[in-house]
Amino acid sequence: MALPRSSKLEAGDDLSSVASDLDEDEEEWDPRDESSWKLPPLDITKAIQDLRQRRLPTLEVCKKILRSVIVHYAAQPNVIHVPAPEVGSRFVIVGDLHGHFGDLIHLLEDHGEPSPGPKGAVRFLFNGDFVDRGTWGPEVLLLLYALKIKFPTAVFLNRGNHEDQSQNQLPDNGFVHSHCTRAFAGEAVPMYHLCRRSFKELPLCHVIGGEVFVVHGGLPMDSIVTLADINSVDRRHDVPIKHCALMGYPKGQKVIAKKDLNGKDGGKIFKGSKGRLCERVRKSNDAICRFVAAGSQDEVVVKISGAPELEEDVDIVYSSEKERQRQRQYRIFVALLWSEAWKHFPFRPAGRAFQLSPEAAS
Known part of the structure; x- marks a missing residue:
């Protein structure tokens, strides 16, 4: 065995x-x-x-x-x-x-x-x-x-x-x-x-x-990642790239509009509307998000930063705390091996650094 x-x-x-x-x-x-x-x-x-x-x-x-x-x-x-x-x-x-x-x-x-x-x-x-x-x-x-x-x-x-x-x-x-x-x-x-x-x-x-x-690769976009967080990842799998294919999120990720957004056809998507991330816009930090309301649907281009706490256009929605933690581990895993900014992930904000503090090293 x-x-x-x-x-x-x-x-x-x-x-x-x-x-x-x-x-x-x-x-x-x-x-x-x-x-x-x-x-x-x-x-x-x-x-x-x-x-x-x-x-x-x-x-x-x-x-x-x-x-x-x-x-x-x-x-x-x-x-x-x-x-x-x-x-x-x-x-x-x-x-x-x-x-x-x-x-x-x-x-x-x-x-x-x-x-x-x-x-x-x-x-x-x-x-x-x-x-x-x-x-x-x-x-x-x-x-x-x-x-x-x-x-x-x-x-x-x-x-x-x-x-x-x-x-x-x-x-x-x-x-x-x-x-x-x-x-x-x-x-x-x-x-x-x-x-x-x-x-x-x-x-x-x-x-x-x-x-x-x-x-x-590089560092995750999540604001605080400790060495203990990295150690908690179950690495004994194929790299879960499909779970992070859309700048850190899976295609179809559920979201809620954080503010009023303008649809591609000129319609208004109101704050609180529910939608899903569909695809990345070329190699930009933009993603197409599809919202459905009253039997109709509209597409909006939203900015994606790559971690839930950094998003300004949409809130990332998880069905449970367990799913939220699992997706976070996927993002950490993939970033450590795949985070090449010019290919797969958005550029990191200036001034962000990975620090090895006593707490992080635990």
Whole structure:
């Protein structure tokens, strides 16, 4: 049985408490049986040597590398705290690799092999988007994972928006239908699903020395988001982008007009009218909102800021407090991986910052 996407192991937990929750086509394995995932030090060293030459290890070793990462991160929170680098050491933060194997090898040769120190330490934080686009995504992913296994306190990994099935399945990205097929041939489907399981375990962000916040995407628009809020997100799922497709809200989100609005046909939409958000107006901060009253409907273009407390034209309506909290978690999750202002979310208001206060760090 595989580690469940819905449960989180705490440090010291017995793996026997883990229930089965297999992805489609994922081969069954039992994390309580260490032989199904644990690699001896010599085997992981050999795997790293092979991968650095762009040679895939045996299929069984590849499976164990993926499973080892799943087991490791099952016990980790969404926010990983890392000590500040010591004087004389280096902390290298690496952006999107996207399957570009040569770039990864250049970085390792230029900065040196990961080393936890204590003196002359070289630590790496790979900040998501390991796969897709570049042909060598499987080799890049497995080498990063193998380095993490060998140097757990010198290699750190953040999840990116391309560590997600919605991106992996796109033909232009190619990880599922091209790269895994090339690498694993007839075992491509179950191996991809094992990769997908590992993606869901990756943490969402790191805090270095209590001061530097490293995340793949960006910050949520919600006014106050603490590290505790981020830790409360259930990350063991595909990224819920469809729930935030309309600048932080799902299409069809219920709203109430906060003031009188002018309809597209010149009619008046009065304060208190009920409607739904329909679609974004190109790449602006505007959205089309459809109001229905007395059997007729009218469309209004409203401004959307991306968080309920920031909206000026409409109030966001939820059916329950549970739904409100769930949607807030979706916004946080998606923003941390997808908040690229020029593509998906409105620009952040000037002067807003993410602060690591003692309260936020709790």
